[in-house]
Amino acid sequence: MRVTVLGSGTGIPAPDRCPTGFRVDVSGACWLLDLGSGTLRRLAESGGRPNDVTRILLTHLHPDHTADLVPFLFASRHGEGGRTAPLELVGPTGTDAWIHELLAAYGRWVAPRFPFSVRESLDGEFLLGGVRVTVRQMAHEAWSVGYRLESGGGALAFSGDTGEHAGVVELARGAAVFFAECSFPEGGGTATHLTPGSLARIAAAAGPGRVVITHVYPPVDPEAQAAAVRARWGGEVTAARDLEVFEVHPAGPVRP
């Protein structure tokens, strides 16, 4: 599995960080996991095209995780002669109603002319394209999830947005790389986001190979936030950068 960070930031505009998004190349397919504004351009910078994407997984429906779905659908309809390959959208309960409202708002400019399906899950495990996908509800909006992807003996975990929660520990347990939100500094946390202290407790309980933090709200420095997690947990912790690439093999994470 190969993960390219398309957006390491938040909904607050930053010059070097788009809101949340990841490209996951797995089992010969190209998936997206969240697509905040600007991440479609980052996909192009990573050498990908919307028509390469076979599946989109959404952690929740907030704009900083979904806004580029509209330009994605627009590009799928009008780019390169129009998409014909199927696309599956995976998201929490409410995704199907939400996407149909979005399609109604933009009408024929974005209406898919290709096989388009929606799979909703708030808690479950299933196989998608040979990848074992585990979904757990997170402590954010009522309809928010995190994902664990397992393929070839390696596992990746994505917290989405969440507060401290047993489900996050379950997703991250033994994962080669745990991509975790770390929105606020110590003392500034809420029940629906993580701080270095709460993330360190999750990491200590879950024992991932490494933690990569994302979604740090300005003006907090992501590097300082990563150092604060590292000081409490002691494992490998770094701050994600846009277009950073992570390769995961069965033996563990390898950075090219």
Ligand SMILES: [Zn+2]
């Ligand atoms: Zn967010």
